Amino acid sequence: MNPRLHRRTYVEVDLARLERNFHTLRKLLPPNAFCCPMVKANAYGHGDVEVATQLELAGVKHLGVGLVEEGVRLREAGVRVPLLLFGIFEEFSVDTILENKLTPVISHWSELEILADHVPFGSRFALHLKFNTGMNRLGFDVSEALQLRDWLDTHQQFSLEGVATHLLRGEDAGEPDSDSGAQLEQFARALGAFQGLRFHAHALNSSAAVQLHARDGRLSYGMRPGLALYGVMPSTRATPKIQLEPCLSFRSHVVMTHRLNVGEAVSYNAIWKASRPSLIGVIPAGYADGFQRQFSNSGEVLCRGRRAPVVGTVCMDYFMVDLTDVEAASGAVGPGEEVVMIGDSHGENQGIGLEAQLGADELARRVSTIPYEIFTRISERVPRHYRRSDGVAGMT
Ligand SMILES: Cc1ncc(COP(=O)(O)O)c(C=O)c1O
Numbered sequence: 001m002n003p004r005l006h007r008r009t010y011v012e013v014d015l016a017r018l019e020r021n022f023h024t025l026r027k028l029l030p031p032n033a034f035c036c037p038m039v040k041a042n043a044y045g046h047g048d049v050e051v052a053t054q055l056e057l058a059g060v061k062h063l064g065v066g067l068v069e070e071g072v073r074l075r076e077a078g079v080r081v082p083l084l085l086f087g088i089f090e091e092f093s094v095d096t097i098l099e100n101k102l103t104p105v106i107s108h109w110s111e112l113e114i115l116a117d118h119v120p121f122g123s124r125f126a127l128h129l130k131f132n133t134g135m136n137r138l139g140f141d142v143s144e145a146l147q148l149r150d151w152l153d154t155h156q157q158f159s160l161e162g163v164a165t166h167l168l169r170g171e172d173a174g175e176p177d178s179d180s181g182a183q184l185e186q187f188a189r190a191l192g193a194f195q196g197l198r199f200h201a202h203a204l205n206s207s208a209a210v211q212l213h214a215r216d217g218r219l220s221y222g223m224r225p226g227l228a229l230y231g232v233m234p235s236t237r238a239t240p241k242i243q244l245e246p247c248l249s250f251r252s253h254v255v256m257t258h259r260l261n262v263g264e265a266v267s268y269n270a271i272w273k274a275s276r277p278s279l280i281g282v283i284p285a286g287y288a289d290g291f292q293r294q295f296s297n298s299g300e301v302l303c304r305g306r307r308a309p310v311v312g313t314v315c316m317d318y319f320m321v322d323l324t325d326v327e328a329a330s331g332a333v334g335p336g337e338e339v340v341m342i343g344d345s346h347g348e349n350q351g352i353g354l355e356a357q358l359g360a361d362e363l364a365r366r367v368s369t370i371p372y373e374i375f376t377r378i379s380e381r382v383p384r385h386y387r388r389s390d391g392v393a394g395m396t
Contacts, residue, residue, distance in 0.1 A: 005383060007284050008251075008252060008253045008284070009251070009252040009253075009283075009284050009285045009289060009382060010250075010251060010252075010382060010383045010384070010385055011045075011046075011047075011248060011249070011250050011251075011378055011382050011383070011384045011385065012248070012249045012251060012343070012384075012385045012386075012387060013046050013047060013050065013051070013247050013248050013384055013385070013386050013387075014245075014247050014248075014249075014387055014388065014389045015050065015051075015054045015247075015386055015387070015388050016388040016389045016390040016392065017231055017245040017246070017247045017389060018046070018051060018054055018055070018229065018230070018231075018247045019054060019055075019058045020245060021228065021229050021230070021231050021244050021245060021247070022037060022055055022058055022060065022229060023058070024242050024243070024244065025037075025206075025209065025223065025225050025228055025229060025242075028209055028210075028213045028219055028223070028242070029219050029222070029223060030218075033200075033219070033222055033223075034061075034062070034162065034200035034201075034202045034222025034223070035060070035061070035062070035222065035223050035224075035225070036061075036062040036063060036064045036084055036202065036222070036223070036224045037055055037060060037062075037063055037064065037224075037225055037226070037229050038063075038064040038224055038225065038226035038229070039051050039052050039055075039063050039064065039065060039070075039074070040064060040065050040066035040067070040070055040086065040226075041066060041070075041376045042070075042376070043230075044226060044227070044230050044372060044375045044376060045248070045290075045375035045376045045377070045378045046230055046247060046248055046375070046384070047384040047386070048065075048070060048073065048074060049073065049074065049077040049079070050384070050386050052074050052077075052079045052081075053077070053078070053079060056079060056080070056081050060081055061081060061082070062081060062082050062083075062084055062103075063079070063081055063082075063083050063084070064083075064084045064086055064224055065083055065084070065085055065086065065087075065102075066085075066086050066087045067085075067087050068085060068087070068089060068093045068096055068097060068100075068102065071083045071085055071097075071100055071102040072096060072100050075100045075101070075102075082101075082103050082126070083100075083101075083102050083103060084102075084103050084104075084105055084128060084162075085097065085102045085103065085104045085105060086105050086130075086138075088107050088108060088111065088138060089104065089111060089114075090110075090114075091114050094114050094115065094117075094118050095118070098118060098119070103126050103127065103128065103161065104127055104128070105127075105128040105129075105130050105162070105164055106127055106128065106129050106130065106140075107130045107132075107138040107139045107140065108138075108140070109140075112151060112155075115127070115158070116155055119157050119158065120157060121156070121157050122157065123157045124157065124158075124159050125157055125158050125159070126158075126159050126161040127158055127159075127160065127161065128160075128161055128162035128163065128164055128199075128200075129148055129160065129162075129163050129164070130163075130164045130165065130166070131145070131163065131164070131165045131186070131187060131190040132165070133165045133182075133183040133184075133186035133187050133190070134168055134179065134182065134183045134186065135165075135166050135167070135168045135183075137166065138166075139164075139165065139166070140190075142186050142187075142189050142190045145189070145190040145191075145192070145193035145194070146193045148193065149193045149194055152194075152197075160194060160197050160199045161199055161200065162199050162200040162201070162202055162222070163190065163191055163194060163199055163200070163201050163202075164201075164202050164203065164224075165183060165184075165186075165187045165190070165203045166203070166205070167179070167180045167183055167184075167203060167204070167205060167208050168183070170204065170205045170206070170207035170208030170209075170211065170234070171207040171208070171211050171234065171235045171236050171237055172211070172237065173204070173207070173208035173211045173212045173215075174211055174212045174214075174215035174216050174238070175215070175237065180208060183203075184203060184221070187201070187203055187221075200222050201221050201222060202221055202222030202223065202224055203221040203222070204219060204221055204222065204223040204224065204225075205223075205224060205225065205226065205227075205234075206225045206226055206227045206228035206229070206234040207227075207228075207234035207235055207236060209223045209225060209228070210228060210233070210234055210236050210240045210242065211236045211237065211238060213240075213241060213242065214236060214238035214239060214240050214241050215238045217241075226372075227371060227372060228244055230246070230247050230248065230375065231244045231245045231246035231247045231248075232244070232246060232359065232360055232361055232371045233361070246343065246344075246357075246359060246360070248342060248343065248360070248375065249340060249342055249343025249344060250285075250290075250291075250340070250341040250342040250343060250378060250382070251338060251339070251340050251341065251343065252283050252284060252285045252338075252339050252341065253283070253284070253335070253336055253337060253338055253339065254281040254282065254283060254303075254323070254333065254334065254335050254336065254337040254339065255282050255283070255284050255335055256281075256282040256335060257279055257280060257281050257282070257323070257333065257334055257335065258279075258280045258282070259277070259278070259279060259280075260274040260277070260278045260279075260280055261274065261277060262274055262275060262276060262277065265312070266280055266311050266312030266320050267296075267311075267312030267313040267314075267315060267319075267320055268312070268313040268315065269313060270312075271296065271297055271312060271313055272297050272311040272312040276324070277324075278322055278324045279322070279323045279324045279327050279333065280311065280320050280321070280322060280323065281303070281308070281320065281321045281322075281323045281333065281337070281339070282318055282320055283301070283318060283319050283320065283321060283339055284317065284318055285317075285318070285319065285341065285382075286314055286315045286316045286317040286318050286319055287314055287315070287316055288316045288317060288379060288381065289317075289378065289379050289381060289382050290374075290377040290378035290379045290382065291314060291319060291341055292314070292367055292374075292377065293313070293314045294314075294366075294367040295310050295314050295319070295363075295366070295367065296310065296312065296313045296314045296319075297309075297310065297311060297312065297313075298310065298366060298367070299314075299319075299341075299363070299366065299367075300358065301321055301339040301340060301341050301358070302339065302340040302345040302356050302357075302358050303321070303323060303326045303333065303337060303338070303339050303340075303345075304326055304329075304330050304333075304337070304345070305345040305355055305356040306325065306326050306329060306330070306356070307356070307358075308321040308322055308323050308325070308326050308339070309321065309322050321339065323337075340358060341358070341363075342358055342359070342360050342363060342374070343357070343358065344356070344357050345357070345358075359371075360374045360375055
């Protein structure tokens with residue numbers, strides 16, 4: 001435990017698992033194919049500097065960020081690999097982009113005009129172009145591809161390093177008459193305009209990559225994995241042929257217990273009342289930490305590998321769990337007992353725990369959201385710890 005912690009609520013990220021996931025995904029592609037792990041949004045809450053540094057050591061060739069600020073943060077932390085900037089930018093950001101050697105993924109003519117005003121002839125500035133093939137978020141229209149080719153031909157200070165699109169429903173990739181199929185057809189049309197140039201064509205997010213691999217055994221476009229990298233199997237329709245390992249756990253401890261009589265309430269508005277004599281544990285984590293209020297009376301945690309229900313309203317800094325059954329099954333439970341909000345229970349509590357898991361995907365289903373949101377909502381005030389389960393020395 002980190003001695004600087006004043007509260008034993010923390011996220012633990014296993015960098016060995018992260019690295020294994022990266023290699024697993026990387027192997028889905030032919031050697032030297034484009035693979036750009038996404039480390040935007042603080043690496044999906046896992047800690048962007050640590051994740052990027054680990055992936056750099058593992059041999060990554062590109063990393064993806066969403067914001068200029070995210071790219072700058074990584075550069076300041078010493079990350080040197082090419083950083084693709086997926087967010088759209090304005091004129092006031094261009095100096096920062098150039099100074100930090102960020103590689104923009106361009107979606108709009110305004111960005112090209114800004115760059116043309118700032119990048120001198122004679123240089124070779126790498127950029128990627130993004131096409132909107134149906135997502136209708138970012139990207140040029142496919143009908144603009146030839147015009148873009150002309151622009152590149154007349155602006156020799158720019159080199160086309162990649163052409164991208166983004167799928168709106170990656171999990172149907174490889175199926176007949178799918179949205180992904182229609183989008184990839186449009187994408188192929190756009191790519192045709194850049195014949196004769198050498199560049200990466202990239203289109204696959206986690207679900208598209210896992211799905212295409214499951215169906216076809218090969219991937220025809222480069223990949224930008226996010227969720228799968230962090231060890232959550234994206235939604236797929238064909239059975240995945242790879243295994244991923246969740247990297248993040250979110251842990252805390254019981255700080256107080258209360259013995260309640262039948263009829264006594266827990267937390268704001270008394271939405272839970274004891275229907276039997278109950279042992280209630282108080283956990284020092286709340287919605288301000290990203291343990292969402294929707295888990296009130298509906299979430300679960302692991303304690304000694306057993307599931308303990310969240311009871312009452314989740315507060316800003318605390319929530320309560322019913323430990324009655326845990327105690328009945330495995331003996332007295334008191335302050336100091338570990339609880340797991342996301343992740344594995346390794347059976348490490350005095351040898352009396354069980355192996356169990358509570359995945360971000362399960363939490364997400366419980367509150368009708370997606371694991372991405374569960375991860376990215378874990379707030380900044382929760383410290384991130386890093387370890388390597390394979391025992392190789394690394395960051396802590
Ligand atoms: C442009 C782009 N590519 C790739 C990804 C990664 O998606 P996933 O986490 O589903 O793999 C994202 C994530 O939102 C994205 O916006």
